[in-house]
Amino acid sequence: MTATQHPPLRILCVVGARPNFMKIAPILTALKAHAPAVEARLLHTGQHYDVAMNSQYFEALGIPAPDDNLEVGSGSHAAQTAEVMLRVEKVIDQYAPDALLVVGDVNSTLACALVAAKKGIAVVHVEAGLRSGDRAMPEEINRVLTDQLSDLLFTTEEGAFDNLRAEGVAAERIHFVGNVMIDTLLHNLPRAVPATSLAAQHGRPGFGAGPGGYGVLTLHRPSNVDQPETLAALLDTALRIGATTPLMFPVHPRTRAAIERFGLGGRLDAAAILPMPPLGYLEMLGLMKDARVVLTDSGGIQEETTALGVPCITLRENTERPITVEQGTNTIAGTDPARILALHAALLADGGKRDRQPRHWDGQAAVRIAAILLDWLERRRGGGHGA
Numbered sequence: 312m313t314a315t316q317h318p319p320l321r322i323l324c325v326v327g328a329r330p331n332f333m334k335i336a337p338i339l340t341a342l343k344a345h346a347p348a349v350e351a352r353l354l355h356t357g358q359h360y361d362v363a364m365n366s367q368y369f370e371a372l373g374i375p376a377p378d379d380n381l382e383v384g385s386g387s388h389a390a391q392t393a394e395v396m397l398r399v400e401k402v403i404d405q406y407a408p409d410a411l412l413v414v415g416d417v418n419s420t421l422a423c424a425l426v427a428a429k430k431g432i433a434v435v436h437v438e439a440g441l442r443s444g445d446r447a448m449p450e451e452i453n454r455v456l457t458d459q460l461s462d463l464l465f466t467t468e469e470g471a472f473d474n475l476r477a478e479g480v481a482a483e484r485i486h487f488v489g490n491v492m493i494d495t496l497l498h499n500l501p502r503a504v505p506a507t508s509l510a511a512q513h514g515r516p517g518f519g520a521g522p523g524g525y526g527v528l529t530l531h532r533p534s535n536v537d538q539p540e541t542l543a544a545l546l547d548t549a550l551r552i553g554a555t556t557p558l559m560f561p562v563h564p565r566t567r568a569a570i571e572r573f574g575l576g577g578r579l580d581a582a583a584i585l586p587m588p589p590l591g592y593l594e595m596l597g598l599m600k601d602a603r604v605v606l607t608d609s610g611g612i613q614e615e616t617t618a619l620g621v622p623c624i625t626l627r628e629n630t631e632r633p634i635t636v637e638q639g640t641n642t643i644a645g646t647d648p649a650r651i652l653a654l655h656a657a658l659l660a661d662g663g664k665r666d667r668q669p670r671h672w673d674g675q676a677a678v679r680i681a682a683i684l685l686d687w688l689e690r691r692r693g694g695g696h697g698a
Contacts, residue, residue, distance in 0.1 A: 317692065319346075319347055319348055319349055319350040320348065320349050320350065320409050320410075320685065320688050320689070320692070321350050321352065321406065321407065321408040321409050321410075322342060322349065322350070322351050322352070322408060322409065322410050322411075322412055322435075322684070322688075323352050323354055323402070323403065323406055323408040323410070323411045323412065324338065324339060324342075324351055324352065324353050324354065324412045325354050325356065325399075325411065325412065325413045325414070325419060325420070325423045326353070326354070326355050326356070326377075326414070326419070327355070327356040327357070327358035327383075327395070327417045327418065327419025327420065327423075328358045328415075328417045328419065329368055330415055330417065330610075330611050331414050331415050331417065331419075331420075332368045332369065332372060332374060332592075333368075333372065333491075333492050333495045333496075333592065333611070334414040334415055334437060334438065334491045334492055334495070335353070335374065335414055335491075336372040336373060336374050336495050337491050337494035337495055337498065337676070337677035338412070338414070338437065338491060338677045338680060338681070339351055339353065339374065339375070340373075340677065341677040341678050341680065341681035342681050342684075342685075344681070345681060345685060348685070349681075349685060352378045352379070352406060352408070353374070353375065353377045353378050353379075354377060354378065354379040354380075354381070354399070354402055354423075355377035355379070355380045355381070356380075356381045356383050356395050356398075356399065356419040356422070356423070357380055357381050357382040357383045357384060358383055358384075358391060358395070358417060358418060358419045367591040367592075368591060368592050371499070371502075371591055371592045371593050372495065372499070372592060379402050381394075381395060381398040381399060381402075383395050383398065383419075388418060388449055391418050391422075392418045392421060392422045393422075395418065395419050395422035395423060396422045396423075396425060396426050399422065399423050399426050400426050400430075403426060403427060403430060403432060404430075408432060409432075409433065409688055409691075409692070410432065410433040410434070410435050410462075410463075410684070410688060411423060411424070411427040411432050411433070411434055411435065412435040412436075412437065412684075413434070413435070413436055413437070413457065414436075414437040414438055414491070415437075415438050416438070416441070416450040416451075416453045416454045416457070417450070417453065418449070418453060420436075420453055420457050421452075421453040421456050421457050421460075424436065424456075424457045424460045424461065425456075425460060427460075428460040433462045433463065433688070433691065434457075434460050434461045434462050434463075435461065435462065435463045435464075435465070435684060436457050436458060436460075436461040436463070436464050436465065437465045437491060437680060438465070438466075438467055438490075438491075439454075439457075439458050439461065439464035439465060439466050439471060439475065439485070440454075440458060440464065440466045440470075440471025440472065440474045440475045440485070441454055441467070441468075441471055441474075441610075441631040441632060442454065442455075442471075442474045442631055443629045443630060443631035444629060445628075445629050447534075450610075450631075451631070454631070455478070458475060458478065458480060459478070459480075461484070462484060463484055463486070463683075463684065463687055464480060464484055464485050464486070465486050465487075465488045465676075465680050465683075466485060466486065466487045466488065467488075467489060467490040467491075467492075467614075467632075467634075467676075468487075468490075468632070468633075468634040468669060469487055469634075469670065470633060470634060471485075471487075472485055472487060486679075486680075486683050487671065488671060488676045488679040488680050488683070489670070489671030489672055489673060489675065489676035489679065490614060490618075490669075490671070490672050490676055491676045491677050491680070492611060492614055492615065493614065493615075493618045493672040493673075493674065493676065494674050494675070494676050494677050495592075496596065496615055496618050496619070497618070497673075497674040498674065499592065499593060499596060500596065500600065502593055503593055503596040503597035503600055504593050504594045504596075504597040505597050505601070506519070506525065506559065506597055506598050506601055506602070507520060508597075509559070509587065509590070509594055509597065509598060510559070510585060513585060513587050515585050518557060518559070518585050519556075519557040519559065519585075523601065523602075523603040524557070524603065525556065525557045525558065525559055525602060525603065526552065526553075526556040526557070526558045526559070526602055526603050526604040526605065526606065527558065527559050527560075527561075527598050527599055527602045527604075527605045527606070527607075528549050528558045528559070528560040528584070528605075528606045528607070529560070529561060529563070529605075529606075529607045529608070529609055529612060530542075530545060530563065530566050530607075530608055530626065531563035531565055531566055531608065531609065532608040532627070533565075534608075534627075535608050535626060535627075535646065536563075536565060536566045536569045537569060539569075539573040539575070541646060542566075542569055542570070542573060542575060543573065543575055543578075544646065544648055545626065545646060545648075546570075546575060546578040546579075547578070547648070548648040548651050548652060549578075549583075549584060549606070550578060550581050550583050550584065551648075551652060552583075552606070552651075552652065552655050553581065553582075553583025553584050554583055555655075555659065556603055556604060556655070556659070557582075557583055557584070557585070558583065558584050558585070558606070559584075559585045559587065559598055559602075560579070560584050560585060560586045560587065561587045561588070561589055561590045561595065561598070562579075562586050562587065562588065562589070563589060564589065596615075599612070599615060599616060599619055599621060600619050600621065602621050603621075603622070603658075604621070604622045604623070604624060604655065604658055604663060605621055605622070605623045605624070606623075606624045606626060606644075606651070607623065607624075607625060607626065608625065608626045608627050610630070610631060610632055613625055613630060613632050613635040613639075613641045614632055614635055614639075616635075616639070616640050616641065617634075617635045617638075617639025617640050617641060617668070617669070617672075618668065618672055620640060620665050621640060622640050622642075622658050622662075622663025622664055622665070623635070623639075623640050623641040623642070624641075624642055624644045624651060624654050624655065624658075625641055625642065625643050625644060626644055626645070626646055626651070627643065627645065627646075628643070628645045628646075629643065630643055634669050638667055638668075638669050639664070639668075639669065640663065640664045640665055641664070642654055642663075642664060
């Protein structure tokens with residue numbers, strides 16, 4: 312059907328935190344390619360409220376300024392989720408979208424999905440079906456509940472289908488499209504900021520000079536940074552690794568506060584580590600692409616290192632992205648120093664895992680999402696909610 316026959320399909324796209332930004336950028340581009348038949352509106356809940364960092368990511372990724380910003384800010388999981396629900400309801404009532412599209416697994420994802428579902432608005436979840444099996448992770452709760460609320464579920468890896476079917480999601484609602492984060496990575500790779508430039512900007516010119524001459528460390532999960540013994544052990548392990556593979560360390564605000572609170576700041580003064588403030592997307596991409604190894608507790612970085620062919624050691628006991636282990640460059644280490652050091656030593660000896668790219672991680676995931684979503688919405692509008 313053409314735009315002259317029907318008013319445009321209205322899709323309210325939600326972001327709440329920086330990991331969402333990389334996922335929404337290609338989706339907005341793909342949806343806007345169908346204008347005027349489609350009207351995509353961007354809502355930012357303000358869950359991550361660092362204005363400078365938000366602006367930096369939006370500018371780097373070519374994301375337009377949000378049409379709505381709820382400016383929720385920080386708080387406990389319950390308080391933040393509740394506040395998003397209260398504020399997003401007004402936007403949904405005013406805009407009356409045909410569908411609400413959420414990405415990832417942050418509190419905003421679940422909060423907005425819950426409000427839309429209760430109002431009879433179709434919920435679309437991008438990055439559905441990922442499971443770590445660890446209900447102690449708030450993100451796992453958000454994933455499971457969002458998928459139960461969703462009418463249309465787009466998956467990044469084929470194993471997610473089995474997870475969703477086991478939880479009672481109908482097969483016809485699930486579509487394997489690939490990974491929109493990889494769309495963003497491939498599109499922006501030529502613009503990545505070289506690690507040598509970053510080292511010079513932070514007062515350490517020549518640090519880990521040359522491709523493969525350095526590693527990257529990121530830490531932010533509460534289980535790793537909120538207990539002094541765990542955080543101290545991880546930093547001490549990083550220092551030992553840094554003796555042979557100097558580590559660039561963009562320090563998350565939560566981690567920086569914990570380091571200061573526990574009196575661990577001396578670890579960051581060592582020659583083996585280059586601490587940095589949080590980086591923008593293009594800077595972080597440049598840091599990862601030429602690294603010898605990345606040590607991380609981030610889910611998204613597990614995917615990005617697989618796409619880049621860079622060995623990754625994950626400092627967690629599990630992963631919701633098993634394809635990065637089965638087909639990619641990722642190895643799960645946990646937080647045991649001996650295990651982490653052994654994996655690093657093996658990597659130095661044999662170069663680490665450099666396996667094949669997962670299927671549909673080809674830069675076209677968002678195009679697939681737009682085509683499936685618009686066809687589904689047209690049929691739903693033409694044939695009622697059962698279409």
